[in-house]
Amino acid sequence: MDWLYRGISFLIILISISYFLKIRKSDEKVKADVIYLPYKLKSIGVAIILTGSLMVLLLSIFMSDSKDKFYAILFFFSYVLIGALFIWIDFRYRVFIHKSKLTKRTFFSSRDIPYDSIGYIVDGNNIIIEYKNKKYYINFGYPNTIILYEAINKYFSQNKIENKYDADTISGNFYTKNSGITFIILGSISIGLSIWMLLIPESKGEIIFGYIFMLIMGFIPFIVGVLFVLLYKNFRVKSSSKELIYINIFNKEKKYKIEELSLRSTPNGFKVYNKNKKIFYINYWIYNNSSFLDSLLSKKSRKK
DSSP states (O other): OHHHHHHHHHHHHHHHHHHHHHHHHTOOOOOTTEEOOSSOHHHHHHHHHHHHHHHHHHHHHHSOSSHHHHHHHHHHHHHHHHHHHHHHHHHHOEEEEOSSEEEEEOSSOEEEEEGGGOEEEEETTEEEEEETTEEEEEETTSTTHHHHHHHHHHHHHHHTOOOOOOTTEEEEOHHHHHHHHHHHHHHHHHHHHHHHHHHSOSSHHHHHHHHHHIIIIIIHHHHHHHHHHHHHHHOEEEEOSSEEEEEOTTOOEEEEEGGGEEEEEETTEEEEEETTEEEEEEETTTEESHHHHHHHHHHHHHHO
């Protein structure tokens, strides 16, 4: 089988190098009406593919035949799939800016989003576009995001459209959602690997290691991921005229009088207290619209 591993890995190396040289020569020019990913994911993908293929080639040459060799080669071949995924993401992601709509193209789909059906806001480094109860995040670090923002502003102004984005509700953002999904995937993979190790143990030590690995690398990340997803789905903080409505990750609602609340700033967010008892913490990185509550409670404190 070594000749097959060497042949496949060598072929992948040649294709990867050829592709890398090609994209360097014909690097796509940034157009003013298209938003691209800012990082050269294609180059990163090629680097990952080359790393995996080179390791397979070296293993097939220098490592003696064994079950461990097969699993090691299989592991490094997975690098090819990961690298290909990076290339596909870079190739597919585009936001096309039009006069009355934007077209968002992602991994496997493309969607037209008309400006007259959206709400939008700038929150931190992102413009958040709300369309049909879904939020789309476009970072200002991406080329031409500012052009999209100006196009939407111009369209709303010319057509006298009211921006209906709900800026007075704090909720989890896409970092929360993506972190949750990532932890769930990693935890599930680790649980699967642990089960596989426990099915074919060669010693008592491997059994103990399998259970420890399942707990630390499997169940704990999985639970953390579920909590992040629940935070994204359920957590809300909103205000009425005199009350603050707090909905936790388990969808349980509590109401507090705004006059009894206080705020204490931290380096990455703020803590909210009710009669000197902390009720929740808001981190700027993982929540949308945190500025409204920060502003509301800060103004209340200044009035006092």
